[in-house]
Amino acid sequence: QVTLRESGPALVKPTQTLTLTCTFSGFSLRRSGMCVSWIRQPPGKALEWLALVDWDDDKYYNTSLKTRLTISRDTSKKQVVLTMTNMDPVDTATYYCARGSGASCYVFDDWGQGTLVTVSS
Amino acid sequence: DIVLTQSPGTLSLSPGERATLSCRASQSVSNSYLAWYQQKPGQAPRLLIYGASSRATGIPDRFSGSGSGTDFTLTISRLEPEDFAVYYCQQYAGSPRTFGQGTKLEIK
Numbered sequence: 001q002v003t004l005r006e007s008g009p010a011l012v013k014p015t016q017t018l019t020l021t022c023t024f025s026g027f028s029l030r031r032s033g034m035c036v037s038w039i040r041q042p043p044g045k046a047l048e049w050l051a052l053v054d055w056d057d058d059k060y061y062n063t064s065l066k067t068r069l070t071i072s073r074d075t076s077k078k079q080v081v082l083t084m085t086n087m088d089p090v091d092t093a094t095y096y097c098a099r100g101s102g103a104s105c106y107v108f109d110d111w112g113q114g115t116l117v118t119v120s121s
Numbered sequence: 122d123i124v125l126t127q128s129p130g131t132l133s134l135s136p137g138e139r140a141t142l143s144c145r146a147s148q149s150v151s152n153s154y155l156a157w158y159q160q161k162p163g164q165a166p167r168l169l170i171y172g173a174s175s176r177a178t179g180i181p182d183r184f185s186g187s188g189s190g191t192d193f194t195l196t197i198s199r200l201e202p203e204d205f206a207v208y209y210c211q212q213y214a215g216s217p218r219t220f221g222q223g224t225k226l227e228i229k
Binding site: 045046047048049060062063064096098101103104106107108109111112113114 | 154156158164165166167168171172175177178209211213216217218219220221222223
């Protein structure tokens with residue numbers, strides 16, 4: 001059974017750096033074709049894909065946020081970490097990690113429950 | 122970026138009725154790399170359809186997807202009470218991968 005769980009601070013101040021951790025089980029990120037993404041959703045708004053790391057440790061970013069994002073993985077701990085610098089109130093959102101499906105790394109068939117991050121002073 | 126526009130914004134129907142949700146892309150989505158997700162309040166999205174028309178594992182056959190190019194449709198043949206939710210389309214052909222703004226399917 002595949003599970004993913006996000007963890008990190010619920011509240012960050014403007015200009016701070018956010019660090020989120022996705023801890024997963026039920027699959028190996030070393031296996032060919034496996035990928036994990038971060039996706040966010042501001043309250044009441046649509047989803048936005050942020051970043052992806054794959055089985056080969058290749059990393060891909062949403063170009064609009066690329067300068068602020070870093071994604072990394074620790075396969076031994078079964079974790080994927082996302083850092084986002086220079087946080088702003090508009091970054092307030094629920095942040096999800098999700099596993100790519102067999103159809104494509106960018107088709108998300110397993111999701112964590114999400115973690116709400118509020119940016120406020 | 123490929124912009125996905127979903128219509129209608131809200132759809133009010135009764136259980137047992139047929140629902141038709143639209144997703145229009147600002148440019149052609151190659152290989153029909155279009156997915157649909159269902160999201161209920163307080164929950165993560167759930168994959169329904171990928172490749173425009175392939176149902177994900179465990180998805181009932183009352184859900185079907187169709188379309189190509191710039192116009193895609195999600196159809197729910199006979200609405201069950203648990204189908205009332207928000208539905209998002211997503212393209213994974215172009216970079217960055219993008220989602221539509223969602224269609225809320227509500228009970229009439």
